[in-house]
Amino acid sequence: MNHASQPLTHTNRHASPRLHRRHFASARMMPHGVAESACTARVAPQTLAALPATVVRDAGMLELLAAEMRIADLEKELQEARAMACTDPLTHAVNRRGLENAFQRELARAERSGEALSVVVFDVDNFKRVNDEHGHSLGDRALQHLVSVLREAMRPTDVIGRIGGEEFALLLVGVQGEEAQAAMTRLQGTLAAQPVPEADFSLTVSAGVATRVANESLEALLARADTAAYVAKRSGKNCVVRA
Numbered sequence: 001m002n003h004a005s006q007p008l009t010h011t012n013r014h015a016s017p018r019l020h021r022r023h024f025a026s027a028r029m030m031p032h033g034v035a036e037s038a039c040t041a042r043v044a045p046q047t048l049a050a051l052p053a054t055v056v057r058d059a060g061m062l063e064l065l066a067a068e069m070r071i072a073d074l075e076k077e078l079q080e081a082r083a084m085a086c087t088d089p090l091t092h093a094v095n096r097r098g099l100e101n102a103f104q105r106e107l108a109r110a111e112r113s114g115e116a117l118s119v120v121v122f123d124v125d126n127f128k129r130v131n132d133e134h135g136h137s138l139g140d141r142a143l144q145h146l147v148s149v150l151r152e153a154m155r156p157t158d159v160i161g162r163i164g165g166e167e168f169a170l171l172l173v174g175v176q177g178e179e180a181q182a183a184m185t186r187l188q189g190t191l192a193a194q195p196v197p198e199a200d201f202s203l204t205v206s207a208g209v210a211t212r213v214a215n216e217s218l219e220a221l222l223a224r225a226d227t228a229a230y231v232a233k234r235s236g237k238n239c240v241v242r243a
């Protein structure tokens with residue numbers, strides 16, 4: 001395809017690096033630093049008038065390329081800002097907004113495929129004691145450890161979200177109630193087997209599991225799982241209860 005004959009649009013932006021190299025190669029051959037000025041600043045009208053038409057066209061193309069590159073940079077920055085807005089900075093789990101996004105995405109998929117969608121809400125047990133006995137900084141690292149252990153043990157399609165201080169939620173895609181309860185019990189075992197780094201204890205959690213019923217919102221699903229997690233706390237902690 002002759003990229004040079006096409007206007008630079010979002011759809012053919014991928015052609016830009018090649019075009020970029022070609023035009024900068026020809027720009028290097030231009031006199032009086034025309035290429036540099038075209039890339040970095042406006043060319044004065046009297047300068048343009050004195051230049052041959054091919055040089056003016058190339059300079060215009062370079063300006064276009066510079067604008068394209070700037071747009072690509074801005075798009076990347078926007079993407080990074082969007083990701084940050086959905087991520088908990090301490091643990092890098094998704095935050096509530098990220099969880100909502102993931103839920104909407106998985107819901108659409110589940111409704112097409114008829115797959116189940118389960119949610120687990122869990123709260124770290126006796127976490128105040130961790131802070132009181134070992135300091136807030138180790139408490140922070142304990143939360144980071146928890147997320148990294150769970151992430152390693154979960155399926156790539158599952159989502160882990162931090163919905164409060166020491167409160168988390170998992171979105172288990174394609175998993176029914178009983179299976180979700182078994183999955184969470186397995187994750188508890190994994191967590192118990194891996195002590196917090198630089199500490200001599202491992203974390204336990206109390207969890208509630210709920211599987212989505214027809215037309216149920218994330219809010220309602222989380223509320224059911226949360227009630228079940230509360231029951232787990234009241235039943236002696238370190239256990240999983242199904243709504």
Ligand SMILES: Nc1nc2c(ncn2[C@@H]2O[C@H](COP(=O)(O)OP(=O)(O)OP(=O)(O)O)[C@@H](O)[C@H]2O)c(=O)[nH]1
Nearest residue numbers: 123124125126127128129131136137139140165166
């Ligand atoms: N280090 C650290 N601690 C946090 C963070 N967010 C919340 N916490 C602490 O988590 C603790 C929660 O305490 P409680 O609500 O009493 O719960 P708990 O001690 O886990 O008791 P149970 O829930 O009954 O098992 C408080 O001490 C909070 O300060 C955080 O980002 N970092």
